[in-house]
Amino acid sequence: MAKLERAEIATAASDPFIPSFQGVLQPTDEVLASRGGASALRIYDEIRRDPHAHAVLSKLKLEVVSREWAVFPASERRTDMKIAEAVEGMLKAINFDRLTRGLLGAVLKGFAVAEIVWINDGGMWKADAVKVKKQRRFRFTIDGELRMLTRSSTMDGEAVPDRKFIVHRHSIDDDDDDPYGVGIGSVLFWPAWFKRQVLAQWLRGTEKSATPTTVGKYSGEFDQKREGMLLEAMRRIANDTNIAIPNTVELSLLEAKNGGGGNLFEALSRYLDELMSEAVLGETLSTNSGERGARSLGEIHNEVRIAIAKAAADLVCETVRDTLVRWFVETNWPGAAIPEVWRDFSEAEDLDARVERDKSIYDMGYEPKDEDYFNETYGGAWVKRKTPEAAVAPPGKQPPKAENDTDFAEHSHPPDAASEIADQMAEFGDPVIAAMITEIRNQVNAATDFDDLSLRLARLSAEMDVGGFAELMEQGMTLARLEGHDSAGSNG
Secondary structure, eight states: OOOOOOOOOOOOOGGGSSOOOOOEOOOOOHHTTTTTTGGGGHHHHHHHSSSHHHHHHHHHHHHHHHHHHEEEESSSHHHHHHHHHHHHHHHHTTTTHHHHHHHHHHHHHSSEEEEEEEEEETTTEEEEEEEEEEEGEEEEEETEEEEEEEEEEEEEEEETTTTEEEEEEEEEOOOOOOOTTTTTTHHHHHHHHHHHHHHHHHHHHHHOOOOHHHHHHHHOOOOOOHHHHHHHHHHHHOSSSSOOOOEEEEEEEEETTTTSHHHHHHHHHHHHHHHHHHHHHOOSSTSSOTTOOHHHHHHHHHHHHHHHHHHHHHHHHHHHIIIIIIIHHHHSSSTTOOOOOEEEOOOOHHHHHHHHHHHHHTTTTTOOOSSSHHHHHHHHHHOOOOOOOOOSSTTTTEEEETTTSHHHHHHHHOOOOOHHHHHHHHHHHHHHHHHHHHHHHHHHOOSSSSHHHHHHHHHHHHHHHOOOOOOOOHHHHHHHHHHHHHHHHHHH
């Protein structure tokens, strides 16, 4: 059986393609390598000064830090819960969002460095502050160790203490060979550079269009003296309103025919902006407007942007967990498990869609088993609505007997006598009431306005025959009174 080799052999020290000087590495980023190595990181600051590049880079950072973060204990043990609570308190104290934003500077330049200021608080070592530093201050050795440039060591730098500096890396090459990382600045450099050239030409063309070139012609052979005098006269045209020239001299204005090429320069500038948006965010519609911005396509672009932001957030959380959090736990609780730190990128649920789904399930014959389902799902405090009970018991059924109602129910007449009288009243009264409603509806339809309707209803109330209805009510009341007397007599 072949023996397993434990040590790493494909190191930077043996890589012939990585330049080094006295043990200090230089970045493999081709843009930086062609412009002076690690000392050329300042050229990426020029990219950030481009308004569009600044916008897309800031959008990525803000998408990350706008998400809520949480510390998850390694287990449900009391010690691990206590450690997670202490880690969360420390991260809140040092402003974890600001630290995250600073470490995301690695996206542009390849790496970011932050210094931890440790303090002893009641016997517990914790970070009092974590300060992000300029990348230009640091170099890496062949072994990947961090070195800090100082006034006394401006070339190789000085070694730094252990557990003092956090180094977060970002590499578009997806490898671990270059400790400097490879930032997205190497991709943005050329679009940003070309855009500056386009804007310079655009301004020059606009100036030409706004201030036409003056052309002067004189007769005869070349005469340097006369040419100088003519140029001086043409220069006075820009400032003076009056000018006198001999009739042998001809002056004219040479104007740009295409108005300075504004449409061409604008289209090219927008195209370069789109390249930068795609490089950083993976999409264009959330930053660049255009006719192609359909809603469905915009939603897809937004999902891509959020996915890239989530990946960047996860990488920063892993770096903080493996450095600051690990050092904090190992110093104060040796041997304890390390808690996790993550940002929440889950999207809020569409409650309208949830309501429609719940309604459909309820119509199918199912309902939540847990009474707290609505409170947990929709928030607030929900109670089940009570169905109003009927005031009169259905015919043929007795209402429930009250606790103190014993003898009366045994000696009273059937409880449906009143219901039978009411049913007979409804049966005989419905035709009379229907006729009255029909007459009222006819007057409403015939009215021309509100005042006319008022007069018609007043006239109808005086003319409407209610004798039949009154007679029916009188018979019903008489029958009800007799039933009442009979009931009272039987109880006596």
